[in-house]
Amino acid sequence: MxxxxxxxxxxxxxxxxxxxxxxxxxxxxxxxxxxxxxxxxxxxxxxxxxxxxxxxxxxxxxxxxxxxxxxxxxxxxxxxxxxxxxxxxxxxxxxxxxxxxxxxxxxxxxxxxxxxxxxxxxxxxxxxxxxxxxxxxxxxSPGGRRRWCSMSVCGARAKMRTYRARGRGAAPSEPGLRPEPRASNAGEA
Missing domain, CATH: 1.10.3300.10 (Jann2411-like domain)
Structure with a gap:
């Protein structure tokens, strides 16, 4: 791949x-x-x-x-x-x-x-x-931190699994994939 x-x-x-x-x-x-x-x-x-x-x-x-x-x-x-x-x-x-x-x-x-x-x-x-x-x-990669052989295939699949799991409110099914923390707006009360 x-x-x-x-x-x-x-x-x-x-x-x-x-x-x-x-x-x-x-x-x-x-x-x-x-x-x-x-x-x-x-x-x-x-x-x-x-x-x-x-x-x-x-x-x-x-x-x-x-x-x-x-x-x-x-x-x-x-x-x-x-x-x-x-x-x-x-x-x-x-x-x-x-x-x-x-x-x-x-x-x-x-x-x-x-x-x-x-x-x-x-x-x-x-x-x-x-x-x-x-x-x-x-x-x-400059930082030597690539995770997948192909971002367009394996990376895209992993990100889609994470996205779908987040939509269901479930934890991602693949180890190492965690939902990103939500950004907070300091000005909101």
Whole structure:
């Protein structure tokens, strides 16, 4: 659902992996040969890739201040422990982290996360607040406080639910959505 440009650098790989599952429809591109080929996966690699994807989604949700039931960003820590990185030094003396096993998806993800953490961009990769979406997006807003992948779709739906709940006098149904306080006029008696 993300209507913005892809995340910068290696985070585009992370974003693409998280977005292989359309939560709303249940469609998973890792079920297709083309979808697996995009990540250099064979069919037996898919369960591990799915586990990695959901751990990344949990971390992206945490970046946005949310937590999905039954998921924890700590799972990503466990998965990345199996992806050692090496420090390499170029001819000009610059150092970089490179995956020890570049043919493995988890190693490429670890390299991308290390570079993103160093550049300060990792925390801007988030997952949509909408429970029926959870699409990964890169938050390019100045304050880094975006909540939805698309204001025109997920944001509009959430705001409409809040508006309707307010009209019924009920509390908003989605966590994090609170009616705005009414403005008071100081001059009124």
């Amino acid at each position: 993300n209507d913005k440009a892809l995340a910068p650098g290696g985070l585009a790989l992370v974003e693409a992996l998280v977005n292989t599952l359309d939560v709303e429809t249940g469609a998973d591109t890792l079920d297709t040969a083309d979808g697996r080929a995009a990540f250099g996966l064979a069919e037996p690699d898919v369960p591990a890739a799915r586990e990695l994807r959901e751990a990344l989604r949990a971390a992206c949700l945490a970046h946005a201040g949310h937590r999905a039931p039954g998921s924890s960003p700590a799972a990503l820590d466990r998965l990345l422990a199996d992806a050692p990185l090496l420090v390499t030094v170029a001819d000009d003396g610059t150092a970089a982290l490179r995956p020890a096993a570049p043919d493995r998806l988890v190693s490429r993800i670890a390299e991308a996360l290390a570079a993103a953490a160093a550049s300060g961009t990792w925390a801007r990769l988030k997952a949509c607040e909408a429970e029926d979406c959870r699409w990964a997006y890169y938050d390019r």
